[in-house]
Amino acid sequence: MDLKEKLISSFFAFEEQIDLENDIHQLRNNAIKFFEDKGFPTKKEEAWKYTSLKSILKDDYSIFPKKEETIDYRDIKKYCIHEIDTYQIVFVDGIYASHLSNTTHDKFDACLMSSALNNPKYKSIIDRYFNKIAPEESLTALNTAFSKEGAFIRVPKSVAAEKPVQILHFSTGNESALMLQPRNLIVVEENAQVQIIERHQSLTANAVLTNSVTEIFVEKNAILDYYKIQNDKISSSLIDHTHVKQASNSHCSVHTFSLGGKLTRNNLNFYQHGEHINSTLNGVTILEGKQHVDHNTLVHHTQPNCESHQDYKGVFSDRSTGVFNGKVLVDKIAQKTDAFQSNNNILLDDKASINSKPQLEIFADDVKCSHGCTIGQLDNEALYYLRSRGIPLKEAKALLMFAFANKVLTGVRIPEIKQRITEQIALKIGVHLGFDL
Amino acid sequence: MAYTEEELEKDLQTKEYEYGFYTDIESDTFPVGLNEDIVRAISKKKEEPEWMTDWRLEAFRNWLKMEEPNWANVHYKKPDYQNISYYSAPNKKPKYESLDEVDPELLDTFKKLGISLDEQKKLAGVAMDVVVDSVSVATSFKSTLAKKGIIFCSISEAIQKHPELVKKYIGSVVPKSDNFFAALNSAVFSDGSFCYIPKGVRCPMELSTYFRINQAGTGQFERTLLIADEDSYVSYLEGCTAPMRDENQLHAAVVELIALDGAEIKYSTVQNWFPGDKEGKGGVFNFVTKRGICEKNAKISWTQVETGSAVTWKYPSCILKGDNSTGEFYSIALTNNFQQADTGTKMIHLGKNTKSTIISKGISAGNSQNSYRGLVQINSRADNARNFSQCDSLLMGNKCGAHTFPYIEAKNKTAQIEHEATTSKIGEDQIFYCNQRGIDEEKAIALIVNGFSKEVLNKLPMEFAVEAQKLLEISLEGSVG
Numbered sequence: 002m003d004l005k006e007k008l009i010s011s012f013f014a015f016e017e018q019i020d021l022e023n024d025i026h027q028l029r030n031n032a033i034k035f036f037e038d039k040g041f042p043t044k045k046e047e048a049w050k051y052t053s054l055k056s057i058l059k060d061d062y063s064i065f066p067k068k069e070e071t072i073d074y075r076d077i078k079k080y081c082i083h084e085i086d087t088y089q090i091v092f093v094d095g096i097y098a099s100h101l102s103n104t105t106h107d108k109f110d111a112c113l114m115s116s117a118l119n120n121p122k123y124k125s126i127i128d129r130y131f132n133k134i135a136p137e138e139s140l141t142a143l144n145t146a147f148s149k150e151g152a153f154i155r156v157p158k159s160v161a162a163e164k165p166v167q168i169l170h171f172s173t174g175n176e177s178a179l180m181l182q183p184r185n186l187i188v189v190e191e192n193a194q195v196q197i198i199e200r201h202q203s204l205t206a207n208a209v210l211t212n213s214v215t216e217i218f219v220e221k222n223a224i225l226d227y228y229k230i231q232n233d234k235i236s237s238s239l240i241d242h243t244h245v246k247q248a249s250n251s252h253c254s255v256h257t258f259s260l261g262g263k264l265t266r267n268n269l270n271f272y273q274h275g276e277h278i279n280s281t282l283n284g285v286t287i288l289e290g291k292q293h294v295d296h297n298t299l300v301h302h303t304q305p306n307c308e309s310h311q312d313y314k315g316v317f318s319d320r321s322t323g324v325f326n327g328k329v330l331v332d333k334i335a336q337k338t339d340a341f342q343s344n345n346n347i348l349l350d351d352k353a354s355i356n357s358k359p360q361l362e363i364f365a366d367d368v369k370c371s372h373g374c375t376i377g378q379l380d381n382e383a384l385y386y387l388r389s390r391g392i393p394l395k396e397a398k399a400l401l402m403f404a405f406a407n408k409v410l411t412g413v414r415i416p417e418i419k420q421r422i423t424e425q426i427a428l429k430i431g432v433h434l435g436f437d438l
Numbered sequence: 439m440a441y442t443e444e445e446l447e448k449d450l451q452t453k454e455y456e457y458g459f460y461t462d463i464e465s466d467t468f469p470v471g472l473n474e475d476i477v478r479a480i481s482k483k484k485e486e487p488e489w490m491t492d493w494r495l496e497a498f499r500n501w502l503k504m505e506e507p508n509w510a511n512v513h514y515k516k517p518d519y520q521n522i523s524y525y526s527a528p529n530k531k532p533k534y535e536s537l538d539e540v541d542p543e544l545l546d547t548f549k550k551l552g553i554s555l556d557e558q559k560k561l562a563g564v565a566m567d568v569v570v571d572s573v574s575v576a577t578s579f580k581s582t583l584a585k586k587g588i589i590f591c592s593i594s595e596a597i598q599k600h601p602e603l604v605k606k607y608i609g610s611v612v613p614k615s616d617n618f619f620a621a622l623n624s625a626v627f628s629d630g631s632f633c634y635i636p637k638g639v640r641c642p643m644e645l646s647t648y649f650r651i652n653q654a655g656t657g658q659f660e661r662t663l664l665i666a667d668e669d670s671y672v673s674y675l676e677g678c679t680a681p682m683r684d685e686n687q688l689h690a691a692v693v694e695l696i697a698l699d700g701a702e703i704k705y706s707t708v709q710n711w712f713p714g715d716k717e718g719k720g721g722v723f724n725f726v727t728k729r730g731i732c733e734k735n736a737k738i739s740w741t742q743v744e745t746g747s748a749v750t751w752k753y754p755s756c757i758l759k760g761d762n763s764t765g766e767f768y769s770i771a772l773t774n775n776f777q778q779a780d781t782g783t784k785m786i787h788l789g790k791n792t793k794s795t796i797i798s799k800g801i802s803a804g805n806s807q808n809s810y811r812g813l814v815q816i817n818s819r820a821d822n823a824r825n826f827s828q829c830d831s832l833l834m835g836n837k838c839g840a841h842t843f844p845y846i847e848a849k850n851k852t853a854q855i856e857h858e859a860t861t862s863k864i865g866e867d868q869i870f871y872c873n874q875r876g877i878d879e880e881k882a883i884a885l886i887v888n889g890f891s892k893e894v895l896n897k898l899p900m901e902f903a904v905e906a907q908k909l910l911e912i913s914l915e916g917s918v919g
Contacts, residue, residue: 047509333836333837334836336836346848348848348850348851348853349851350851351818351850351851352818353851354818354847354848354849355846355847355848356845356846356847356848357844357845357846357847357857358843358844358845358846359842359844359857359859360841360842360843360844361831361840361841361842361859361861362839362841362842363831363833363839363840363841363861364836364838364839365833365836366833366834366835366836366838366863367836367863368833368861368862368863369861369862370860370861371858371859371860371861372842372857372858372859373856373857373858373859374844374846374855374856374857374858375855375856375857376816376846376848376853376854376855377853377854377855378851378852378854
């Protein structure tokens, strides 16, 4: 039985676990039908031209983990940003782990999707926001069909979250192969502000496939910083869909650090509904081995006077492959749009490859839109300069790579994350630099 | 190749010029529809050898299995391929008896472009009685070429007289089942140009379909095959700046360029077919497959100015097969009213130290849609490949659209690729500056557009560049605001 059939038949089992009276169950029903109709995307589809799911769909994933595994904080500490005080929403094999978590309902809500879906208190919010911007697409539909658990974060009007929220997903390897489908909803209301860190981590070498959907609403004047840390084991794959809808004068930035995992696909879509919106999409990708990362972004400018900045840097060695597929869409009325898109890549090995497709679709005339894409190598003269001053080749290369990625790292507002990413990059290259960026 | 330069020269000397070749054919049109019999009949009409007929039939069979592509960013009502007549001999009867009968708007355009009276007549389809003059020009032109051993004739003539060259190269760059339109063209191509430049010869003049007397207008399914032998050079001009009021709605041409070791081909196109009226009715569908292959140290340079056609679907490409070969693509695509253009290039780097440059300028006005779609592919063995791409779009008004779809694929660590694209509009301050100096708005826009397209216009042969510049002005008339 292939994965598609298995998922469809599991849906009946899934229906037994949930409250069928809930309004959103109709959504689930429609979604599973949509998925049944469309199936998994193939390379024939333009959006999946450079990424094949074949290799990760052949594992026999279990859809529902059989038993709960308890893990200790010691096991996961190194994967958390533990240096600073944060709220934590931790999932183990897709199930909420209360003893590892630190949620709140105090000034704002940082809790579980399941409680938001079932608690009448949140009904108006769910009705207003749930599944409103996730597009009709087979994998998103699949997630919607099985949507049950995930993080729910709601920051009410004029509240600035006093500390960041970490959303952590761990898989224990209890099952030989596990498929996870977390569903997150994040609502940042007027004048509110919050920082969120998301991480998916496998604790063993067993296969994990995560198909995650996050819907984010940033209302008027609100500010959201979102950090995705992707440094998973080589047996784990992640297909992430993040959809952001922004209202007037809001700021939203999403930073994606792709440093590991077998196959990572990041669908990141921004929809701007209002004026004077600022959207930032940054990414650092450093790959080796046979890893594959695909960044698929969309910024849709629908109103005048907005900005968007995309900056994706990639370093590819061994047989790794990278894909950047960015699209900027500017509607007729979105005059005075300032959209910038940049994708820079460094290829370190002959077997590594990069496919880049930065696209602009522009229907308004008074706009400033540009994109740039480069593929190249480390500058030999710069390397020579460093080596002539006594810096060994490996360190010299590392220095240049840090310099290359630094522009994106400077946009990170939580110093501990910057520190963590810098360390991880240094570890990957196998150098000790002895300085902080 | 067994065919040497001397032999060629001998061939050419003994050859009779058959300018009347077409007049033998009665003005007849085949019944509408397409089947194997029609393909055979076309081949027979052209007195083609059997291998050519078989080649066409094979292409036709492939075509039947193919689907019309719909990935391009253009929308049009798909033509009914069974409702087209696939062969129509040039009409002997002139459309008009004198210039007075010709649409004054058309004549006005000719005047602005600075086209001579005789040429005006020819282009508008007026009966020509002063043909003698241009025949003599063409004859002296032909003899100059013949002296150098250059073959320049229609492709039907080449199939008859130089079958070994045609057989060897036709379909070698654009295979007969390459794509839907190329397959259709391979099955039913009516005519086109053939050109062979022998080893080490530098073609002394710009070759142009202009001068070919037996070429009556542009065929619906044109096929061009251009071979530059080792270390030769040729500059080829296609099309003309004058508006072509063509009856045929569908044009599916194929152009194949072969640049052997050390050869250089410069191929310039100006396309100004009927773009449809201001409401977007009518107009030509231009679905062209153009591709060139570069052997060692060879160079192919495409330059195009696209201002006509209702729908354009065109990607002149270079396969950089040989080491140290170079591909260039310079393009201006201007769309106005309801025109749609999806154009760009493909640069396939296979050899070592290959270089490519892409400069694309898109100008959209009115309700038009203008897309750049390009591919830069560096294959794993193409060490030290280098590409530079620049795509600039200029938008006039907010009813039009400009789109950029670049595909960049690198599989070699020594590749150096740079791509940049910008979208902008004509600055109010720029226009204001011109106004201050007594230049009215329309002229100011023409000036700015010319500046914007200068990099590409400069690549055109001189006379063409002047005409193309005027053409841009004319095409933008009335789009101010």
